[in-house]
Amino acid sequence: MGDFPAVVISGIVSGSTYALLALGIVIIFRSTDTVNFAIGDTGTLAVFVTGSLIAAGLPIAAGLLVAIVLAGLMGVATERLLIRPLGHSRNVLFIALVITIGLGLLIHAGIFLGWGTRSRSFPVLVPGSANIFGIALAWNKILAAVIAAAAMGAVAWFFTKTAFGTAMRATAEDPGAARMIGIDAGRVATIAWFVGSGMAAIAAFFLAADTSLNASLTISALFRAFAGVFLGGLTSMAGAVIGGFVIGVLDNIAGRYISANYRDTIVFAVIVLVLFIRPAGVLGAGRKERV
Amino acid sequence: MSRAATNTVALRWVSIAIAGVALAFAVGPLKMVGDYPQFIIASASFYFIAVLSVNMLAGLCGIWSMGHTAYIALGAYIAANLTKYGVPLEAILVAAAAAAGILGFILGLSAGRFSVLYFGLLTMALALVTTEVVSHWVVVTGGDDGMKVGKAISIFLPAPIETKNTVVICVLLATAVYLIGDAVNASQFGRRWLAVKGQRTAAMAIGLKPHVENATAFGLSAAIASSSGVAMAFSVAFIDPVAFSLDASITLIVGTVVGGIGSSLGALVGSGFITAVPELARDALAVANFVYGGTMVVVLLFLRQGLVPAFRARIRRWRGHGTVKAGAPRRAVDAAAMGALVSRLMPPARHSLSLKNVSVHFSGLKALDDVSFEVPPGTAVGLIGPNGAGKTSLLNVLSGFYEPVSATSVTLGDVDVLAASPSGRAALGMGRTFQHAELFPELSIRDMLLTVAGLARPLRRANRIALQDPVAITELILDGLELRPYANSLPAELPFGIQKVADIGRVLAIGASVVSMDEPFSGLDEHERSELRAILRGMHSAGVSILIIDHAVQEVLSLADKVVVLDFGRLLAYGDPASIRRDPAVMKAYFGSAHQVEVAAHG
Numbered sequence: 001m002g003d004f005p006a007v008v009i010s011g012i013v014s015g016s017t018y019a020l021l022a023l024g025i026v027i028i029f030r031s032t033d034t035v036n037f038a039i040g041d042t043g044t045l046a047v048f049v050t051g052s053l054i055a056a057g058l059p060i061a062a063g064l065l066v067a068i069v070l071a072g073l074m075g076v077a078t079e080r081l082l083i084r085p086l087g088h089s090r091n092v093l094f095i096a097l098v099i100t101i102g103l104g105l106l107i108h109a110g111i112f113l114g115w116g117t118r119s120r121s122f123p124v125l126v127p128g129s130a131n132i133f134g135i136a137l138a139w140n141k142i143l144a145a146v147i148a149a150a151a152m153g154a155v156a157w158f159f160t161k162t163a164f165g166t167a168m169r170a171t172a173e174d175p176g177a178a179r180m181i182g183i184d185a186g187r188v189a190t191i192a193w194f195v196g197s198g199m200a201a202i203a204a205f206f207l208a209a210d211t212s213l214n215a216s217l218t219i220s221a222l223f224r225a226f227a228g229v230f231l232g233g234l235t236s237m238a239g240a241v242i243g244g245f246v247i248g249v250l251d252n253i254a255g256r257y258i259s260a261n262y263r264d265t266i267v268f269a270v271i272v273l274v275l276f277i278r279p280a281g282v283l284g285a286g287r288k289e290r291v
Numbered sequence: 292m293s294r295a296a297t298n299t300v301a302l303r304w305v306s307i308a309i310a311g312v313a314l315a316f317a318v319g320p321l322k323m324v325g326d327y328p329q330f331i332i333a334s335a336s337f338y339f340i341a342v343l344s345v346n347m348l349a350g351l352c353g354i355w356s357m358g359h360t361a362y363i364a365l366g367a368y369i370a371a372n373l374t375k376y377g378v379p380l381e382a383i384l385v386a387a388a389a390a391a392g393i394l395g396f397i398l399g400l401s402a403g404r405f406s407v408l409y410f411g412l413l414t415m416a417l418a419l420v421t422t423e424v425v426s427h428w429v430v431v432t433g434g435d436d437g438m439k440v441g442k443a444i445s446i447f448l449p450a451p452i453e454t455k456n457t458v459v460i461c462v463l464l465a466t467a468v469y470l471i472g473d474a475v476n477a478s479q480f481g482r483r484w485l486a487v488k489g490q491r492t493a494a495m496a497i498g499l500k501p502h503v504e505n506a507t508a509f510g511l512s513a514a515i516a517s518s519s520g521v522a523m524a525f526s527v528a529f530i531d532p533v534a535f536s537l538d539a540s541i542t543l544i545v546g547t548v549v550g551g552i553g554s555s556l557g558a559l560v561g562s563g564f565i566t567a568v569p570e571l572a573r574d575a576l577a578v579a580n581f582v583y584g585g586t587m588v589v590v591l592l593f594l595r596q597g598l599v600p601a602f603r604a605r606i607r608r609w610r611g612h613g614t615v616k617a618g619a620p621r622r623a624v625d626a627a628a629m630g631a632l633v634s635r636l637m638p639p640a641r642h643s644l645s646l647k648n649v650s651v652h653f654s655g656l657k658a659l660d661d662v663s664f665e666v667p668p669g670t671a672v673g674l675i676g677p678n679g680a681g682k683t684s685l686l687n688v689l690s691g692f693y694e695p696v697s698a699t700s701v702t703l704g705d706v707d708v709l710a711a712s713p714s715g716r717a718a719l720g721m722g723r724t725f726q727h728a729e730l731f732p733e734l735s736i737r738d739m740l741l742t743v744a745g746l747a748r749p750l751r752r753a754n755r756i757a758l759q760d761p762v763a764i765t766e767l768i769l770d771g772l773e774l775r776p777y778a779n780s781l782p783a784e785l786p787f788g789i790q791k792v793a794d795i796g797r798v799l800a801i802g803a804s805v806v807s808m809d810e811p812f813s814g815l816d817e818h819e820r821s822e823l824r825a826i827l828r829g830m831h832s833a834g835v836s837i838l839i840i841d842h843a844v845q846e847v848l849s850l851a852d853k854v855v856v857l858d859f860g861r862l863l864a865y866g867d868p869a870s871i872r873r874d875p876a877v878m879k880a881y882f883g884s885a886h887q888v889e890v891a892a893h894g
Contacts, residue, residue, distance in 0.1 A: 035408060035412065082588060082592065085592060086591075086592070093406070093407065093408045094355055094407045094408055094411060095591055095595065097408060097411065097412075098355075098544060098548055098587065098591060099587070099588055099591050099592070101541055101544065101587070102545075102583070102584040102585070102586075102587030102588040102591070103584060103588060104584070105541070105545075105580045105581075105583050105584030105587070106580070106581060106584035106585060106588070107584075108577075108580050108584075109577040109578070109579075109580035109581035109584060110577075110581075112577030112580070113577050113581075117577075219537075223416070223419055226412060226415075226416075227416070230409075230412070230413075234409075261423070261426075261427040262423060262424070262427060263423075264419050264420055264423045265420045265423050265424060268416045268417075268419070268420050269420075271416070272413070272416075275405070275409075275413070276401070276404075
């Protein structure tokens with residue numbers, strides 16, 4: 001068990017990616033009740049475009065900003081064109097999920113058509129690696145965790161300290177009452193989809209540098225993010241972030257000490273167990289109709 | 292269902308069966324098509340089985356499973372492993388269906404705990420776990436390298452079946468599954484599942500256990516999915532984890548969404564789509580995804596229900612089923628005829644419903660505070676009180692939806708009512724109606740009555756009621772309540788007054804002898820009210836115990852033998868209507884002063 005601290009730390013570092021994606025999922029869900037399954041693909045497409053721009057001479061750091069904005073705009077377009085026309089009715093929650101699955105397939109196909117099926121390399125923001133408790137951890141991954149933490153901090157600040165952020169939280173709690181006091185639900189949705197999709201772009205940006213740039217870049221991370229969301233509850237931003245980190249650590253521990261071959265199985269077994277005890281997630285609100 | 296309709300259905304089933312068998316022989320032993328079309332037909336067949344299993348669950352239960360690849364994989368690997376030991380195809384199908392059915396039943400039990408969305412995501416996790424297990428459990432699955440599947444052996448055939456002839460197995464299985472899907476849709480099971488899907492609360496009130504219904508449906512669906520895996524294993528002759536990946540699960544969802552849920556034909560269209568697209572786009576991997584994604588988005592945006600149901604709805608409107616014909620007002624129901632009808636459907640109440648010291652609290656608020664009263668057999672008891680008096684809470688205690696924080700007892704004769712689950716109360720002979728009717732949105736009035744009468748058979752048998760046949764009961768109620776013009780209509784197509792009459796029809800179909808009614812008069816116009824009065828008088832004369840909860844004080848006072856008055860959860864008064872009219876405490880609670888009630892009562 002001598003490498004336990006290292007296992008935990010690298011778990012936290014990968015967990016930061018899951019936490020980012022999980023936070024994006026929850027921000028979007030709270031605004032429009034949509035589980036955006038295309039969130040990972042949106043981030044991936046933005047990073048593909050950015051990758052081409054970087055190859056054409058754009059500085060890597062500027063590329064990160066471009067990716068965030070691009071993904072944000074795609075998120076806004078998704079909400080406007082595909083989600084808002086669905087309106088509100090009993091079955092919309094699931095239909096919206098299936099539509100975003102369809103969108104994910106479209107983006108996937110779009111990437112294949114635009115960039116081909118081969119994976120590409122993607123530059124790191126900072127080279128080299130640090131030695132922590134006997135394991136080598138790339139500086140780029142550490143930076144990713146730091147940027148993820150900063151982004152999550154910014155989101156926390158936005159939602160608790162600014163007037164519009166508070167209004168957005170109010171809308172998530174009670175859309176009817178929010179409309180009555182004059183909060184524009186359309187604007188809330190736009191900002192949520194922008195911010196949520198932007199988070200996914202950060203995650204995809206560093207995942208691409210860590211592995212390679214390919215169309216399935218975010219799939220396994222997205223699943224761990226969903227596991228984190230289950231754990232924390234679909235409606236809790238803090239729960240999603242904590243859930244994402246817990247999954248990162250749990251996944252690493254399961255892979256190291258139990259079985260590297262059955263990581264997903266172990267992680268999901270834990271989630272299912274938790275859900276049977278608390279169907280709304282550990283920190284989720286008890287609003288059954290939403291869960 | 293009329294005899295002509297029954298014949299049409301029988302004719303349809305026979306034609307489908309003949310078409311399936313003919314196709315199987317044409318492409319199999321008769322070799323009327325080449326190898327490639329043969330393979331496509333085999334693929335379309337096992338895709339169809341898989342899509343139907345997902346489609347049925349979504350259509351009848353509202354449960355969307357993205358994890359059905361798990362059951363398909365189960366079927367495929369059971370086939371691959373058992374064939375090694377010379378187990379015949381028929382036994383393999385049974386073993387796979389049993390294993391998948393049991394696992395599906397267990398998973399289905401939990402479906403009700405989660406929303407559609409959450410459960411969908413959870414089953415997606417199941418798909419993911421399946422891929423992982425299949426890739427790594429090498430002994431059983433051959434791991435990522437996959438495994439070869441031996442030839443199928445049938446107990447009816449002398450020699451093993453050549454792989455290229457397995458198309459016969461696929462087509463015959465698909466035909467059988469098509470018919471099973473159709474039969475389930477038209478059966479009591481299908482109707483029960485639709486009832487639970489549309490209105491969980493009302494479904495419990497007619498005696499259904501939602502989690503058991505969900506689990507049964509899930510088990511059946513999983514069993515069907517497993518046979519898709521068996522067919523796939525034999526016709527491809529080689530299986531590997533790719534066939535059971537998350538992408539495969541999503542493809543099944545595409546097929547379900549595009550074809551449209553709730554019909555075998557929808558599953559056929561959907562599976563045709565997911566078979567054809569990748570074949571047509573074999574040289575360009577991205578194109579298939581493009582078509583899938585694009586079609587899914589477009590269909591959901593513009594034809595929310597999918598192709599087949601959208602087409603059917605158009606036909607339904609064109610035939611004029613949807614609209615209720617205007618014209619002569621409905622013939623009124625007459626109290627004497629109603630009494631006669633009720634006595635054929637329900638036993639007279641034999642036992643007192645008795646509540647002793649019932650209290651219900653909501654975090655400090657006392658919704659019911661130590662309430663006791665009795666509904667003697669065959670009496671009509673009115674329950675009145677201002678808003679927030681606890682009337683609805685009391686009804687929910689009787690239906691089992693609320694558990695009292697304390698109660699000495701709630702009994703019907705010697706039976707402890709509180710010990711029974713909400714679904715168990717119909718079997719005690721207790722029925723209820725709802726303030727907003729709460730009919731089952733996807734069942735026509737006739738189908739609803741048929742379902743409930745079917746469920747009520749044991750109760751009628753126990754009460755020695757001669758009339759037990761669900762069809763006869765349904766027809767009797769349709770005529771007795773003048774609902775025949777609306778028999779084929781869905782609740783949403785009917786005016787509210789008719790919906791409330793249909794709700795009463797539902798309680799008659801249960802065969803309950805103690806009926807609680809939640810605000811039966813609310814939302815009705817004068818004509819409908821007079822009709823409801825006749826219905827209630829008829830039920831009363833037939834000896835049914837009735838508990839009427841309503842704001843329409845005058846109506847209640849004129850109909851009831853005894854009246855209970857609640858105020859802030861406490862029992863304010865209990866007595867005959869005349870004494871309640873004079874009770875100063877009641878006047879004060881209701882109208883603020885004794886003077887005003889005279890005006891209200893006589894004005």
